[in-house]
Amino acid sequence: MEISARKKKILAAVVDEYIRTAEPVGSKTIAETAGLGCSSATIRNELAELTALGYLEQPHTSAGRVPSPKGYRFYVNELMERQKLSVEETEAINARLNEKMEQLDRLMTDAGKLAGQLTGYPALTLSAPRAAAVKRFDLLYVDANTFIIVALLSNNTVKNKLVHLPFSVEQGQIQKLSALFNAGFTGLTEEEITPVLISATERAARDTMGLTSIIAAFTIETLSRSREGAAYVTGESSLLQQPEFRDPDKAHRVISYLSDSEHLLRLPSGGGQGDVRVIIGPENLAEELRDSSVVMASYDAGEGQRGLIGVVGPLRMDYSAVAAKLQYIAEGLSRLLGGGEAPAGFGKMILKGDVKSDEPDE
Amino acid sequence: MEISARKKKILAAVVDEYIRTAEPVGSKTIAETAGLGCSSATIRNELAELTALGYLEQPHTSAGRVPSPKGYRFYVNELMERQKLSVEETEAINARLNEKMEQLDRLMTDAGKLAGQLTGYPALTLSAPRAAAVKRFDLLYVDANTFIIVALLSNNTVKNKLVHLPFSVEQGQIQKLSALFNAGFTGLTEEEITPVLISATERAARDTMGLTSIIAAFTIETLSRSREGAAYVTGESSLLQQPEFRDPDKAHRVISYLSDSEHLLRLPSGGGQGDVRVIIGPENLAEELRDSSVVMASYDAGEGQRGLIGVVGPLRMDYSAVAAKLQYIAEGLSRLLGGGEAPAGFGKMILKGDVKSDEPDE
DNA sequence: CTTTAGCACTCGGAAGACGAGAGTGCCAGC
DNA sequence: GCTGGCACTCTCGTCTTCCGAGTGCTAAAG
Numbered sequence: 001m002e003i004s005a006r007k008k009k010i011l012a013a014v015v016d017e018y019i020r021t022a023e024p025v026g027s028k029t030i031a032e033t034a035g036l037g038c039s040s041a042t043i044r045n046e047l048a049e050l051t052a053l054g055y056l057e058q059p060h061t062s063a064g065r066v067p068s069p070k071g072y073r074f075y076v077n078e079l080m081e082r083q084k085l086s087v088e089e090t091e092a093i094n095a096r097l098n099e100k101m102e103q104l105d106r107l108m109t110d111a112g113k114l115a116g117q118l119t120g121y122p123a124l125t126l127s128a129p130r131a132a133a134v135k136r137f138d139l140l141y142v143d144a145n146t147f148i149i150v151a152l153l154s155n156n157t158v159k160n161k162l163v164h165l166p167f168s169v170e171q172g173q174i175q176k177l178s179a180l181f182n183a184g185f186t187g188l189t190e191e192e193i194t195p196v197l198i199s200a201t202e203r204a205a206r207d208t209m210g211l212t213s214i215i216a217a218f219t220i221e222t223l224s225r226s227r228e229g230a231a232y233v234t235g236e237s238s239l240l241q242q243p244e245f246r247d248p249d250k251a252h253r254v255i256s257y258l259s260d261s262e263h264l265l266r267l268p269s270g271g272g273q274g275d276v277r278v279i280i281g282p283e284n285l286a287e288e289l290r291d292s293s294v295v296m297a298s299y300d301a302g303e304g305q306r307g308l309i310g311v312v313g314p315l316r317m318d319y320s321a322v323a324a325k326l327q328y329i330a331e332g333l334s335r336l337l338g339g340g341e342a343p344a345g346f347g348k349m350i351l352k353g354d355v356k357s358d359e360p361d362e
Numbered sequence: 363m364e365i366s367a368r369k370k371k372i373l374a375a376v377v378d379e380y381i382r383t384a385e386p387v388g389s390k391t392i393a394e395t396a397g398l399g400c401s402s403a404t405i406r407n408e409l410a411e412l413t414a415l416g417y418l419e420q421p422h423t424s425a426g427r428v429p430s431p432k433g434y435r436f437y438v439n440e441l442m443e444r445q446k447l448s449v450e451e452t453e454a455i456n457a458r459l460n461e462k463m464e465q466l467d468r469l470m471t472d473a474g475k476l477a478g479q480l481t482g483y484p485a486l487t488l489s490a491p492r493a494a495a496v497k498r499f500d501l502l503y504v505d506a507n508t509f510i511i512v513a514l515l516s517n518n519t520v521k522n523k524l525v526h527l528p529f530s531v532e533q534g535q536i537q538k539l540s541a542l543f544n545a546g547f548t549g550l551t552e553e554e555i556t557p558v559l560i561s562a563t564e565r566a567a568r569d570t571m572g573l574t575s576i577i578a579a580f581t582i583e584t585l586s587r588s589r590e591g592a593a594y595v596t597g598e599s600s601l602l603q604q605p606e607f608r609d610p611d612k613a614h615r616v617i618s619y620l621s622d623s624e625h626l627l628r629l630p631s632g633g634g635q636g637d638v639r640v641i642i643g644p645e646n647l648a649e650e651l652r653d654s655s656v657v658m659a660s661y662d663a664g665e666g667q668r669g670l671i672g673v674v675g676p677l678r679m680d681y682s683a684v685a686a687k688l689q690y691i692a693e694g695l696s697r698l699l700g701g702g703e704a705p706a707g708f709g710k711m712i713l714k715g716d717v718k719s720d721e722p723d724e
Numbered sequence: 725c726t727t728t729a730g731c732a733c734t735c736g737g738a739a740g741a742c743g744a745g746a747g748t749g750c751c752a753g754c
Numbered sequence: 755g756c757t758g759g760c761a762c763t764c765t766c767g768t769c770t771t772c773c774g775a776g777t778g779c780t781a782a783a784g
Contacts (some may be wrong), residue, residue, distance in 0.1 A: 237617035248602040255599035
């Protein structure tokens with residue numbers, strides 16, 4: 001059934017007002033603020049119908065109306081006006097992003113913090129899982145008991161490991177192994193590195209000291225790690241400032257759920273497509289998030305990878321403001337990280353590098 | 363003034379009972395449980411004196427007694443019996459630590475999670491800040507537009523960075539720079555890398571493309587990062603389950619304070635010396651932690667570095683159990699990481715390596 | 725001098741009573 | 755179909771009352 005234009009206006013007014021005040025909104029308020037030329041009694045009739053249709057809910061008989069998840073969904077899909085950021089806001093975001101360019105390696109987590117601060121909600125950042133292969137090996141001989149493994153992955157991150165040996169090796173042996181690994185292991189994904197291959201390499205290297213298996217183990221672990229994706233949350237505690245999370249138990253449930261990166265990585269699967277995804281309450285696959293909403297924006301992380309940046313908050317989230325901010329941040333990140341044309345100076349160049357070889361754990 | 367043996371027993375009983383129940387404890391309870399052969403009236407007299415001396419507090423005139431910070435301090439220093447872990451507990455910890463050996467790089471944060479789970483409080487891990495120098499440079503030529511910087515630091519961690527260039531370089535140029543940096547920059551700390559040195563190197567390398575400054579900037583940033591130390595917190599939300607943090611605002615203050623690693627790094631300065639440090643409420647330098655307690659154990663992280671692992675909780679913390687658990691975990695970490703004799707097999711060797719080159723951000 | 729029993733007193737917290745206020749549903753009239 | 759009016763409902767804050775735990779004090783006993 002189609003909803004009349006007036007009903008839409010009223011629904012939008014209820015959602016806007018409720019987002020602002022966190023209080024159930026009554027007919028009188030709407031009659032005064034929404035600027036429709038009709039009285040509160042008329043609004044009441046409309047409200048009753050919207051309630052019957054499932055877009056609104058009543059906490060109790062004589063309270064105002066509160067949007068239902070269905071109401072929020074309708075609001076997000078059709079009513080919400082795409083909020084424009086003010087010039088000050090965009091400038092502030094740009095300034096922060098540019099400032100962060102100085103600290104390249106922390107860009108992702110810092111972008112999360114930025115999102116959290118701007119929106120006032122806990123922020124999460126996800127990097128899409130992706131099967132990687134090793135593009136190139138280097139073994140650096142340090143001294144007779146020490147060498148470094150450096151691996152350049154197909155997603156252009158660099159991983160390394162310092163290995164101390166309880167016995168001595170010669171530089172030549174290290175170089176030989178380096179060549180053999182470059183010849184035999186590059187371009188392979190985790191599954192393709194078989195025990196057969198490893199033992200063949202071991203024989204070819206005349207390696208009787210287990211070096212081959214150390215390097216292979218490092219490779220396998222590195223590849224499996226890169227395939228898991230990475231996820232972090234910042235600002236969890238800001239959830240406590242939301243009226244709907246004043247109940248410590250409720251807040252604890254959500255926060256501890258978010259603290260497990262396993263959970264986070266499964267989160268996006270619940271979302272729709274598009275540049276900004278909104279997951280409203282019960283739409284969440286996870287039981288623990290059934291009365292929270294998640295808004296995520298996707299950005300181009302370069303090298304064909306995409307990342308997600310988002311926030312978690314109560315159903316009563318300021319969807320339009322949050323979506324606008326996240327989208328702007330995501331665009332900024334895409335610009336900084338993505339595969340477009342290089343900006344002037346070293347910015348782009350440096351940003352594609354990475355001081356760290358690996359992502360932080362959560 | 364010296365406190366009588368009976369007063370000590372009574373004080374210990376109050377603290378133990380209050381830790382257990384989180385309720386003010388009355389004279390009757392103590393008379394029944396503490397097993398001193400005297401009546402509640404006698405206890406009352408003693409309690410009144412202990413209160414006058416500042417070891418106990420009364421929430422209001424006709425409530426039981428609650429330990430004051432001074433009382434906790436006395437308890438921790440003199441009364442608390444060093445709790446022994448049960449065999450099951452030590453075995454569980456050992457199992458977890460050994461299991462974690464498989465995932466070497468996450469050992470520190472995982473140890474924090476272990477501590478958090480065992481104690482039920484938010485856990486923090488700190489690695490002591492320490493000025494590092496670069497022990498060795500390697501520049502790996504990947505292709506005409508790309509090279510990798512690998513730096514082995516004096517604390518035996520490896521850092522790296524992938525650099526994309528908007529112009530071409532030759533392999534020889536990269537090799538020359540590598541040699542120059544090894545000659546000129548190894549052994550220097552952050553302060554010793556001066557603009558003069560950098561421009562001298564730039565001239566020596568006949569570098570007109572700014573490569574030198576890129577490498578120098580990476581070096582300086584890496585060293586400054588390693589000097590900052592690292593800090594992470596896990597399980598913040600478990601604080602919400604403590605009765606004294608049911609107030610979301612109070613919990614929020616503490617958690618958001620803990621979320622800033624700057625703050626965490628300054629934390630230990632408030633503590634005493636010894637293998638397990640206890641900082642009780644107002645003893646904390648930080649205003650935000652004035653009604654929280656911090657217990658930290660120190661461990662040998664190898665290479666002359668020490669790390670800290672600890673938990674944050676309410677004043678009413680189960681100090682003896684927490685201290686015992688933390689100490690046991692710290693001992694386990696020292697065993698795994700520290701400079702003792704190598705255990706059988708590859709365990710030690712691998713553990714001293716590091717899949718990641720850098721510490722996670724918080 | 726210390727310990728004990730007894731007792732009046734105090735105070736916080738739970739439970740109930742009550743009024744105010746906000747908001748609804750419905751109806752009759754325009 | 756809209757509007758004003760009105761009775762009704764339900765929550766919330768406040769106030770009162772009541773109960774009990776625990777105290778401090780005193781006087782007697784050891």
